[in-house]
Amino acid sequence: MASPDARLKNQTQHLFDTLARYTTTIPRKHSGVPVRNRMPGDIVLVTGTTGSFGCNILAQLCLDPDVKWIYALNRASPRVDLTERQVTALKQRGVLDDCLRYPKYQLLEADLSQTLLGLSTELYTEIQNNVTHIIHNGTQKLMFTSESATNLNRALDVAWTVNLAKPLDKFEDCLQGLRNLIDLALHSPQITRTKILFVSTMSVVRKYPELSAPEEHFWDPSPSIGFGYSESKWVAEQMLHHANQSTGLPVTSVRVSWSSLWRPKRALGNQRHMALGGEISARAEMSPGRIAPWVPTYEAASVLCAMRHSNEPILHLEDPNPTRWDEMFGIFAKELNVPLIPFEDWLSLLRDYAADTCIPKAEQRKRNPAVNLIPYLSGMDFRTYISQGHSGLDTTKAVQEVPRLKDVQISKELVMKWIKGWREVGFLPRQEALGILHSKL
Numbered sequence: 001m002a003s004p005d006a007r008l009k010n011q012t013q014h015l016f017d018t019l020a021r022y023t024t025t026i027p028r029k030h031s032g033v034p035v036r037n038r039m040p041g042d043i044v045l046v047t048g049t050t051g052s053f054g055c056n057i058l059a060q061l062c063l064d065p066d067v068k069w070i071y072a073l074n075r076a077s078p079r080v081d082l083t084e085r086q087v088t089a090l091k092q093r094g095v096l097d098d099c100l101r102y103p104k105y106q107l108l109e110a111d112l113s114q115t116l117l118g119l120s121t122e123l124y125t126e127i128q129n130n131v132t133h134i135i136h137n138g139t140q141k142l143m144f145t146s147e148s149a150t151n152l153n154r155a156l157d158v159a160w161t162v163n164l165a166k167p168l169d170k171f172e173d174c175l176q177g178l179r180n181l182i183d184l185a186l187h188s189p190q191i192t193r194t195k196i197l198f199v200s201t202m203s204v205v206r207k208y209p210e211l212s213a214p215e216e217h218f219w220d221p222s223p224s225i226g227f228g229y230s231e232s233k234w235v236a237e238q239m240l241h242h243a244n245q246s247t248g249l250p251v252t253s254v255r256v257s258w259s260s261l262w263r264p265k266r267a268l269g270n271q272r273h274m275a276l277g278g279e280i281s282a283r284a285e286m287s288p289g290r291i292a293p294w295v296p297t298y299e300a301a302s303v304l305c306a307m308r309h310s311n312e313p314i315l316h317l318e319d320p321n322p323t324r325w326d327e328m329f330g331i332f333a334k335e336l337n338v339p340l341i342p343f344e345d346w347l348s349l350l351r352d353y354a355a356d357t358c359i360p361k362a363e364q365r366k367r368n369p370a371v372n373l374i375p376y377l378s379g380m381d382f383r384t385y386i387s388q389g390h391s392g393l394d395t396t397k398a399v400q401e402v403p404r405l406k407d408v409q410i411s412k413e414l415v416m417k418w419i420k421g422w423r424e425v426g427f428l429p430r431q432e433a434l435g436i437l438h439s440k441l
């Protein structure tokens with residue numbers, strides 16, 4: 001069996017090989033002859049607008065008076081029409097009104113991994129000629145395993161799932177999709193270059209050796225190694241870096257921290273965080289002063305959209321003044337009438353629960369979706385992440401670029417609205433049923 005060092009070396013080489021496959025054909029300098037002057041206003045191509053973050057990004061772009069038109073690219077579904085899927089998704093996230101107020105977007109079914117993004121030549125050319133910014137948000141759907149994902153989706157009725165069993169090779173389509181977007185931008189005929197804003201993730205730096213990862217590129221991929229998801233995002237960041245270095249293409253990769261996918265006006269949440277936040281919040285004790293750097297998604301999307309104007313290659317999107325865990329979880333504990341216990345104890349209880357052969361797996365996942373997160377919570381060294389009480393991501397540059405990032409905090413009111421919303425959608429039992437549920441867990 002290979003030693004851990006040898007394994008790390010092999011994995012690192014695999015990442016470099018993958019990167020090379022997508023970058024060797026990127027031209028050394030910008031080869032096009034830009035001929036057109038840009039019309040006033042931004043024309044934005046955004047991907048994955050049916051997802052949690054994507055809905056909020058679409059809403060923020062609609063509200064932004066500087067944005068003149070939006071091309072919203074999503075994958076096709078044989079079953080449900082894209083318009084219907086989008087409207088349902090916007091409704092679920094409480095942002096439909098924003099999009100209806102300024103309906104300046106065109107929904108397009110696309111396959112980013114295909115030539116011309118799977119669009120007609122005419123449409124592709126129109127987009128290439130006009131688009132000023134590309135916000136590449138979608139196409140990465142995380143799952144634990146296909147089986148648990150199906151069940152988690154069924155249990156939570158959302159698209160987001162976490163597949164930590166999915167190796168880097170399974171993200172080839174995503175990487176090809178990014179490469180195709182780079183090509184689209186590189187061959188734009190506009191004088192002002194098309195900007196790519198890439199939605200990366202904090203997982204890229206999840207094993208960064210210091211407590212606060214800087215807003216910088218790092219050539220050594222070891223902090224990302226372990227999950228195909230984070231590895232693929234590292235490769236993606238490096239592809240963009242390469243394109244920028246060799247052609248001057250303006251790019252920014254934004255490493256997004258956990259966002260609480262919820263919109264204040266409607267007390268509806270994203271059930272993924274109900275699984276994570278709901279369970280942990282109710283059961284994990286955080287020492288006073290430790291912090292939770294989650295960012296409310298609606299505000300996170302607003303900050304992200306503003307970052308399209310930044311010249312920084314890497315930015316972090318995380319709460320720079322995080323809420324204290326004990327404050328946030330104290331509210332959950334009080335409201336849900338559950339004890340606060342140390343995180344390790346909770347995780348251990350969760351593992352015991354998952355190992356209980358008397359309860360069918362599907363039922364376990366339905367009753368307690370947090371079991372799906374066991375590999376994730378174990379793998380990301382969540383304990384250190386929390387116990388050190390550090391935000392994990394340096395946000396100095398992000399705050400300089402978008403000062404309102406300082407104001408996007410999770411308040412007590414927000415937590416109360418989460419609980420209310422989760423009760424409304426049936427994720428949390430109503431108060432009277434809580435005692436019965438806890439006795440079953």
Ligand SMILES: NC(=O)c1ccc[n+]([C@@H]2O[C@H](COP(=O)([O-])OP(=O)(O)OC[C@H]3O[C@@H](n4cnc5c(N)ncnc54)[C@H](OP(=O)(O)O)[C@@H]3O)[C@@H](O)[C@H]2O)c1
Nearest residue numbers: 048049050051052053075137138139141160201256258259
């Ligand atoms: N939410 C967070 O806390 C967080 C944190 C860090 C980074 N991020 C990043 O933010 C981005 C969006 O995340 P999210 O949580 O909003 O995810 P999400 O709710 O699952 O949405 C993902 C979007 O991508 C689309 N998509 C998924 N798989 C696809 C595929 N194979 N081909 C084409 N389109 C596909 C989905 O379309 P369907 O509707 O058809 O499934 C959806 O529009 C991701 O890149 C993620 O890495 C999110």
